[in-house]
Structure formats: structure tokens, C-alpha cells
Amino acid sequence: MNHVVVVGAGLAGVRSVEALRARGFGGTITLLGEERHRPYDRPPLSKGVLTGKTDSTIVDSDLDALEVDFRPGVSAKGLHTGVVETTEGELAYDGLVVATGAHPIRLRGDGHQHVLRTIDDALALRARLTEGARVAVIGAGWIGAEVATAARKAGSTVTVVEAAGFPLATALGPVGAHTAAWYAKAGVDLRVGTTVASVDQGGITLGDGSTVEADVIVTGVGVRPSVEWLAGSGIALDNGVVTDEHLRTSLPDVVAVGDCAAWWSHRYGRRLRVEHWDTAMGAPEVAVAALLGDDAVYDPVPYFWSEQFDHMVQYAGHHDGARLILRGDPAAEGVEGKPRWGACWTNEDDTLAAVLAVNRPRDLLQGRRLIESGQRLDVRRLADPAVALRDC
Ligand code: FAD
Incomplete structure (x- = not known):
């Protein structure tokens, strides 16, 4: 194997580059990143960045020492056998790591909705979280809770609208109900069992036709794996890139890692796609081993943390x-x-x-x-x- 292409320069992408070199891979590595930034960590975006404690979360990785051909601002658009089609032409590979992560779901309507996935998103949102600003957050999941926390710290007036009967319902089930008190204590107006019909200019329209006026609207209702570019490539897709327990995809010499990968877990006897930092951190070592011909198995106990209120x-x-x-x-x-x-x-x-x-x-x-x-x-x-x- 002479040339490995890693598509996606997030945490899973950069960890894949590190794992390749750590395993002694001496060939060429090309790292494609849609964003124009060096690889950075996302968890601090909704914590330290949003609260103004930090502006940069660049991953501590020496790309020069890793001798990687990093191409920021270059996206993969398609995949054919042995070739990645990019916004800057075709790129042949012997091995391919798919690490394109996930992107936020947006809701209907012509109003401006902030989402929180990139450093640019975080800095744009932070500038709007000011004293007295009326902020409406859609979704009381992990992201919604952390945005509400930061917005209250900035002195904004915050309303959180959640379709389920309590916060964190998808992630934790009924236990999430115990976190509702945190919203009240922080002075957040939490409206559960409330659906959003549309995001409009100046506010949101709810399912019952009523409105919530807002200067800033943040949509935090989940993400979808970023795999559109793989359509028509023949790779198996089902809620992300389907892989076996070694993180091998259905195509030869192609592995997938991080938020975009739906891997087979022996531990749970089912396919898992986990949008957690720990997965992006740990999976590349196994995927790279598979790419280089070893049979390591990826079967972690998924782990996640959140800092809210x-x-x-x-x-x-x-x-x-x-x-x-x-x-x-x-x-x-x-x-x-x-x-x-x-x-x-x-x-x-x-x-x-x-x-x-x-x-x-x-x-x-x-x-x-x-x-x-x-x-x-x-x-x-x-x-x-x-x-x-x-x-x-
Ligand atoms: P990503 O980080 O999404 O990186 C994928 C990269 O690929 C992106 O830079 C994207 O632009 C690029 N890309 C996409 N498509 C293409 C293409 N076609 N061509 C080239 N490049 C492409 N997890 C926790 O465990 N705890 C937390 O507290 C926590 N907080 C979070 C807070 C926020 C605001 C966010 C957004 C996430 C948080 N997470 C947290 C989740 C964690 O950050 C993710 O699981 C992790 O970033 C996934 O890494 P990844 O490399 O798989 O994907």
C-alpha cells in the first residue's frame, strides 16, 4: 500500500493519520478537509468557546512531523474504485479512510437558524449571545442544554422548546426528566411536549400555531452522517457507512471511523453509530490496523460526557x-x-x-x-x- 487518502479532517481523520504513522506506514498520506481549518476538537465549542474562555480548540498534532499532505478546503464529491473525486480533481488511493463525521439537521422556515457543529458556527453564535438577547433553543438534548447554559451565562433570556416530555429523552429515557429542574434553576423557560412548525424571521412558530419571539434561534435537534458524497459508489450505507467489527466497509481497502461509521458491535449484538468524542478518538487505531492487514476488533463500551448548568x-x-x-x-x-x-x-x-x-x-x-x-x-x-x- 503506497497511498492512503483520509477524507475528513476532524478528530477521527487526524487520529487516523497518527495511527498510520504509529504503525509504521511509510507511504504517502493525503488528508482532505472540507473546512479551511486545521483539525480541531468539537466538545469545547459548546463549552469554553461559547462562554468566551477560548477561541481555538486545534488538536495538538504535528501535521508536519506526520508528513501528511493536508488539503484544507478540499471536499470529496464522489468515489469510484480506487479513486476519490474531489473539488480539486481526482485522487487515486490504495487505501481509504472515510472520516466525514456528521452535519446538523435544520428545520423548515426562512428565519435564520444557528446550528453548532463548527468553530465558525460557535464564534458566530457566541457573538449573538449577549445580555438581554432573546434566545430560542430548539431541542433539549446535549447541544441544546449546553447552548442554554452558555446563553444564560451571557445574560440572555432563554427559551428551550423540546418535543419530548422532558430533556435528554432520546439519550437517557425517563432519567432525563430529572434534569428539567436545572433549567428552572438557571432561569431558562423550558417548554416540553412542544413541537416546532417553522423557524421564521423574528421567532419560531410552534405546532399549535402560537409563536415564540426571539432574536437568536438555535436548532439543536441532532445530526445526520455526512455520507452523501458516497452515493452511487456501491459502498453499503445504512444510517452511516456500514462496517464490520474491524471497521472495514463493503468496499475493499476502505474503512470508516467516527461519527459517520455504523459498526458491528459483538458486545451489543447490533450495529452502533455513536456520535461521541471517545469513538472518534479510539476507532482509528483499529480501522488503520484493518487497512494494513491486521484483524483488530473495535468493540468499546461507548462513553460520553456533557457539561451543563x-x-x-x-x-x-x-x-x-x-x-x-x-x-x-x-x-x-x-x-x-x-x-x-x-x-x-x-x-x-x-x-x-x-x-x-x-x-x-x-x-x-x-x-x-x-x-x-x-x-x-x-x-x-x-x-x-x-x-x-x-x-x-
Ligand atoms: P467530525 O468532527 O464531524 O469531523 C468530520 C470532518 O469531515 C469535518 O471537519 C467535516 O467538515 C469534514 N467533511 C465532511 N464531509 C466531507 C467531505 N465530503 N470531504 C472532505 N471533508 C469532509 N462528544 C462527547 O463525547 N462529549 C462532548 O461533550 C461533546 N460535545 C460536543 C459539542 C459539540 C458542539 C459538537 C458538535 C460535538 C460534540 N461531541 C461531544 C461529539 C464529538 O465532537 C464528535 O463525536 C466528534 O467530533 C466526531 O469526530 P469525527 O472526526 O468523526 O467527525
Whole structure:
């Protein structure tokens, strides 16, 4: 293999370049990035960047030392056997890493809607989060909660509109309901069970015909994998690029990583596509091994964190079909106004399927290890936050 092309210069893309060199690949590497920026981290965009603590989140990676031909501002438009079609002509490859991530869903309407995916998005939105600005956030998921947090810190008046009955419904199920109190405490007007019909100039129109007036509208209702450029290439697509457990796609010498990859998980007996930083960080090592002829398997316990309303929220695992046990009292004041609680989800055989930790980082560490080990637990003890998870 002489030439590997990596499409997508986000975290998964740059980690793929690093993994190739770490494995001793001495050939040419070309890294294509639609954005005109060097690879950067996205989690701080909705945290430090939006609150003005930082302007740059560039990934600490020496592209010169990696001897990579980095082409910012160049997009892949199509794929034929052995050739990537780009906005600047054709590029032949022996190996290809698809790392094109995901892009935000936008809603209907002719009003300006901010989304939050890129550093440019974050800086544009930050400039609008001012004292007294009326900000409407659509969606009380991870992004919506973090945007609402930053907007309140900036002194804006914030309304969050959520279609489900409580925040974080898709990610956490009913446990998400316990975070509604954080919105109230922060002075955010949270309207649940409310759909949006359109984003208009000067506000949003709700499903019942009423309106919410706003100077700034932020849509945070999820993302779609960025795989349009692969249409017609023959690569299997189904909610992202379909891969096996080695992150190999249906095409020879093509692997996929990060937010755009839907990989086969042995652990969960199903295909997973996980839009988390940890996946973009860890998957490239396995994918690159596969590309270079080794058979490593990618089968992590998915991990995610969020910082919202001054709470550290961490989650590991996958809880579909598992039994929920609340751990601690979400309504308790806690130390310095920080409640410390969480949740565990258990499988039928009393092993741990997933763990949620709110201001309890140790629970996350121990819970993740328990999930990985598949150890049976005394599930009655899980509800008691005074008992360390590793002692359950
Ligand atoms: P991306 O980061 O999306 O990178 C893909 C790159 O490919 C992009 O630069 C894109 O422009 C480029 N591209 C797309 N199409 C093409 C093309 N055709 N040709 C060339 N280039 C292309 N995760 C957590 O675990 N915790 C958090 O707290 C957290 N916070 C987040 C906050 C925000 C605001 C966002 C947006 C994400 C957050 N995430 C968080 C998720 C995490 O950042 C993503 O999972 C991670 O960035 C995925 O990396 P990736 O490289 O797969 O995709």
C-alpha cells in the first residue's frame, strides 16, 4: 500500500493519520478537509468557546512531523474504485479512510437558524449571545442544554422548546426528566411536549400555531452522517457507512471511523453509530490496523460526557431494554449546590448495561470497568449512593 487518502479532517481523520504513522506506514498520506481549518476538537465549542474562555480548540498534532499532505478546503464529491473525486480533481488511493463525521439537521422556515457543529458556527453564535438577547433553543438534548447554559451565562433570556416530555429523552429515557429542574434553576423557560412548525424571521412558530419571539434561534435537534458524497459508489450505507467489527466497509481497502461509521458491535449484538468524542478518538487505531492487514476488533463500551448548568454529566454503556435503577436523590441540594446522583441500567443476568453519573466521576470510572468485565452485581446495592459501585 503506497497511498492512503483520509477524507475528513476532524478528530477521527487526524487520529487516523497518527495511527498510520504509529504503525509504521511509510507511504504517502493525503488528508482532505472540507473546512479551511486545521483539525480541531468539537466538545469545547459548546463549552469554553461559547462562554468566551477560548477561541481555538486545534488538536495538538504535528501535521508536519506526520508528513501528511493536508488539503484544507478540499471536499470529496464522489468515489469510484480506487479513486476519490474531489473539488480539486481526482485522487487515486490504495487505501481509504472515510472520516466525514456528521452535519446538523435544520428545520423548515426562512428565519435564520444557528446550528453548532463548527468553530465558525460557535464564534458566530457566541457573538449573538449577549445580555438581554432573546434566545430560542430548539431541542433539549446535549447541544441544546449546553447552548442554554452558555446563553444564560451571557445574560440572555432563554427559551428551550423540546418535543419530548422532558430533556435528554432520546439519550437517557425517563432519567432525563430529572434534569428539567436545572433549567428552572438557571432561569431558562423550558417548554416540553412542544413541537416546532417553522423557524421564521423574528421567532419560531410552534405546532399549535402560537409563536415564540426571539432574536437568536438555535436548532439543536441532532445530526445526520455526512455520507452523501458516497452515493452511487456501491459502498453499503445504512444510517452511516456500514462496517464490520474491524471497521472495514463493503468496499475493499476502505474503512470508516467516527461519527459517520455504523459498526458491528459483538458486545451489543447490533450495529452502533455513536456520535461521541471517545469513538472518534479510539476507532482509528483499529480501522488503520484493518487497512494494513491486521484483524483488530473495535468493540468499546461507548462513553460520553456533557457539561451543563454547572453539572458534569457522564454516561457509559448502552441501555436499550435494560432495567433502570436510580442511584441517589436528584432533588437533593448536594455539596455547594451540586447534587450527586446517577443511574444504573442492569441486564437480566444482573450485569451492568450502562451507568449515568452526575457530578460523580468515580461512578463513571468504576461503572465502565464493571460493564467491560461483565461482572454480576448485587443489584439491590446499586440504588445506595453510599456504596461504591465496585463494591456492589
Ligand atoms: P467530525 O468532527 O464531524 O469531523 C468530520 C470532518 O469531515 C469535518 O471537519 C467535516 O467538515 C469534514 N467533511 C465532511 N464531509 C466531507 C467531505 N465530503 N470531504 C472532505 N471533508 C469532509 N462528544 C462527547 O463525547 N462529549 C462532548 O461533550 C461533546 N460535545 C460536543 C459539542 C459539540 C458542539 C459538537 C458538535 C460535538 C460534540 N461531541 C461531544 C461529539 C464529538 O465532537 C464528535 O463525536 C466528534 O467530533 C466526531 O469526530 P469525527 O472526526 O468523526 O467527525
